[in-house]
Amino acid sequence: MVPVYVLITIIRHTPLLKWLGEFFQPAMALFGLPGEAVMVLILGQGINIYAAVGAISGLELGIREITILGVMLTISHSLPMETVVIRQAGVPVKSLLVLRVGLALLSGIILNLIL
Numbered sequence: 001m002v003p004v005y006v007l008i009t010i011i012r013h014t015p016l017l018k019w020l021g022e023f024f025q026p027a028m029a030l031f032g033l034p035g036e037a038v039m040v041l042i043l044g045q046g047i048n049i050y051a052a053v054g055a056i057s058g059l060e061l062g063i064r065e066i067t068i069l070g071v072m073l074t075i076s077h078s079l080p081m082e083t084v085v086i087r088q089a090g091v092p093v094k095s096l097l098v099l100r101v102g103l104a105l106l107s108g109i110i111l112n113l114i115l
Contacts, residue, residue: 001054004043008058011039031072031105032112033065044073045101046080068111076104 011017021035028035036059044052052073056066079097087093 001050001057004051004054005058008039008055012058030112031068031108032115033068033108034059034061037061037065037069040069041072044069044077047078048081049073049077052077064115067115068108071111072104072108075107076100 008017017036017039020038023035024038025035028037031037040052040055040059043055052069056069061069079100083093083097086096
């Protein structure tokens with residue numbers, strides 16, 4: 001968590017985070033999130049939930065945004081690691097990945113509408 005927090009804090013003071021935010025703003029607007037929140041989703045889904053917590057701490061997000069991200073990441077986090085476990089259990093990987101990511105996206109859209 002700490003290394004990700006430090007990295008996000010450093011990136012926040014460079015043009016990189018602003019550029020990422022502007023690039024992903026149209027997609028993240030579906031969830032009512034700023035474009036910079038894409039870093040939280042990428043880290044949470046790609047690494048683990050603790051990396052996402054470190055990224056959230058490094059950004060200036062409100063309770064509403066943190067709630068939406070938290071629910072989305074509760075549904076779909078640590079995808080590479082869990083995919084290996086799922087494959088060994090004999091579950092169809094592609095369908096479960098589509099289900100988890102799809103439900104996370106749907107929950108983000110619904111929470112944006114009701115919160």
